[in-house]
Amino acid sequence: MTLQQRDKNHIWHPLTQHKLNPNIIGITKAKGAVLFDDNNNAYIDGIASWYTSMYGHCNDYVNNCVYKQMQQLDHVVFTGFTHEPAVKLSEELIKILPDNQTKLFFGDNGSTSVEIAIKMALQYHANLNHNRNVLLAFEDGFHGDTFGAMSVSGLSVYNGPFEKHFLEVIRIPVPNKHNHNEILNQLKSLNATHAIAGFVYEPLVQGAAGMKMHDADGLNSILKFCQTHNIITIADEVMTGFGKTGRYFASDYIATKPDIICMSKSLTAGLVPMSITSCTQKIYDAFYHDDISKGLFHCHTYSANPIACTAALAGLELLQSDAIQNQIKKIIAAHKTFATSIIKHPKIKLVRQLGIILALDLNIEMERYGELRNQLFDYFMSQGVFLRPLGNTIYILAPFVITNDQLNTIYTAITNALDDF
Numbered sequence: 001m002t003l004q005q006r007d008k009n010h011i012w013h014p015l016t017q018h019k020l021n022p023n024i025i026g027i028t029k030a031k032g033a034v035l036f037d038d039n040n041n042a043y044i045d046g047i048a049s050w051y052t053s054m055y056g057h058c059n060d061y062v063n064n065c066v067y068k069q070m071q072q073l074d075h076v077v078f079t080g081f082t083h084e085p086a087v088k089l090s091e092e093l094i095k096i097l098p099d100n101q102t103k104l105f106f107g108d109n110g111s112t113s114v115e116i117a118i119k120m121a122l123q124y125h126a127n128l129n130h131n132r133n134v135l136l137a138f139e140d141g142f143h144g145d146t147f148g149a150m151s152v153s154g155l156s157v158y159n160g161p162f163e164k165h166f167l168e169v170i171r172i173p174v175p176n177k178h179n180h181n182e183i184l185n186q187l188k189s190l191n192a193t194h195a196i197a198g199f200v201y202e203p204l205v206q207g208a209a210g211m212k213m214h215d216a217d218g219l220n221s222i223l224k225f226c227q228t229h230n231i232i233t234i235a236d237e238v239m240t241g242f243g244k245t246g247r248y249f250a251s252d253y254i255a256t257k258p259d260i261i262c263m264s265k266s267l268t269a270g271l272v273p274m275s276i277t278s279c280t281q282k283i284y285d286a287f288y289h290d291d292i293s294k295g296l297f298h299c300h301t302y303s304a305n306p307i308a309c310t311a312a313l314a315g316l317e318l319l320q321s322d323a324i325q326n327q328i329k330k331i332i333a334a335h336k337t338f339a340t341s342i343i344k345h346p347k348i349k350l351v352r353q354l355g356i357i358l359a360l361d362l363n364i365e366m367e368r369y370g371e372l373r374n375q376l377f378d379y380f381m382s383q384g385v386f387l388r389p390l391g392n393t394i395y396i397l398a399p400f401v402i403t404n405d406q407l408n409t410i411y412t413a414i415t416n417a418l419d420d421f
């Protein structure tokens with residue numbers, strides 16, 4: 001039996017309506033920017049397996065570091081114990097985070113990094129006896145699939161059955177060049193009528209919304225307003241973190257720094273799941289108390305797993321290397337050239353780029369996971385390219401290690417798709 005046939009017996013896949021999409025592709029190996037299926041077809045991983053494998057799949061350097069660590073210390077409870085990989089990771093990560101970040105809290109995945117951030121914001125106010133429990137978030141944001149994260153996600157097309165269990169959230173529009181004053185006026189009146197605890201946002205790029213990009217100055221003025229009124233700002237950098245925008249963090253483009261930052265995808269170089277929620281001293285100090293109940297009583301069993309921390313350390317080293325920084329520059333330039341060449345195509349509505357993230361909106365209307373969109377996905381796979389269009393948005397977020405030839409294969413597949421659809 002093939003992998004696909006055996007898979008059908010017992011496996012329930014994420015984001016999958018099995019009745020409509022019964023055929024799951026068996027992947028047997030991966031190296032660099034390429035995935036191989038069980039018929040030995042190769043696919044260029046144009047989305048770095050959901051923005052995780054940025055230094056390439058099965059990276060030898062990462063694997064060797066992890067192999068050594070596995071023989072030294074595999075796992076230990078992180079309550080009451082610590083270890084070298086976690087401490088070293090804290091020292092190295094703090095160096096590249098925005099200057100105001102001083103403390104790191106470990107979690108398991110992007111969603112829980114957001115849960116932790118929301119708990120930090122709500123309990124910050126509770127510990128200081130402020131009666132604040134409303135959260136602000138952008139329209140069309142995505143922050144994960146646990147309840148707190150779902151609550152702040154505006155993209156809740158598939159969250160209908162859960163909505164009545166959500167936290168109290170008010171949505172504001174994303175800033176563009178023209179609506180700064182409108183948003184600030186809205187914030188003023190919201191702040192006068194609601195007890196707002198925090199603001200959760202994807203800085204500059206809303207990934208799941210289809211790599212929608214917004215205005216940095218507008219975001220900066222929202223953050224300034226929040227910080228003036230002690231609304232805790234939470235940057236969800238789960239997608240944007242670690243070099244994808246051309247800087248280490250999207251927050252590096254914005255003068256006002258967040259109180260809390262969520263990191264996960266690509267933190268561990270795509271090897272194992274882990275997340276970190278970082279915060280400022282101000283947040284940490286509100287929990288530092290003689291009263292035990294003022295502490296943050298949140299824990300995941302695998303908190304700061306030494307293997308995951310080691311993978312993250314190797315990833316940070318690679319990220320800061322000349323080799324990867326040069327690759328980032330190369331991809332940014334290649335995307336620019338491709339964007340310029342394709343922008344006039346009659347089937348292209350809009351092209352946008354930040355760093356190595358390139359997104360194209362087609363003139364063709366498509367449901368997020370509709371029939372036409374699925375045909376487009378299949379078309380790319382037939383060209384040896386793994387891309388995951390979101391509705392009529394095609395985006396590329398390839399591993400930093402992608403070669404020029406592989407990039408050109410992706411561009412050609414997209415150009416051909418425009419002609420054939």
Ligand SMILES: *Cc1c(COP(=O)(O)O)cnc(C)c1O
Pocket residue numbers: 109110111112114142143144145202207208236237238239240264265
């Ligand atoms: C993927 C993502 C999450 C959720 O992360 P998981 O690891 O899938 O739980 C949260 N926020 C953003 C911006 C993401 O892209």
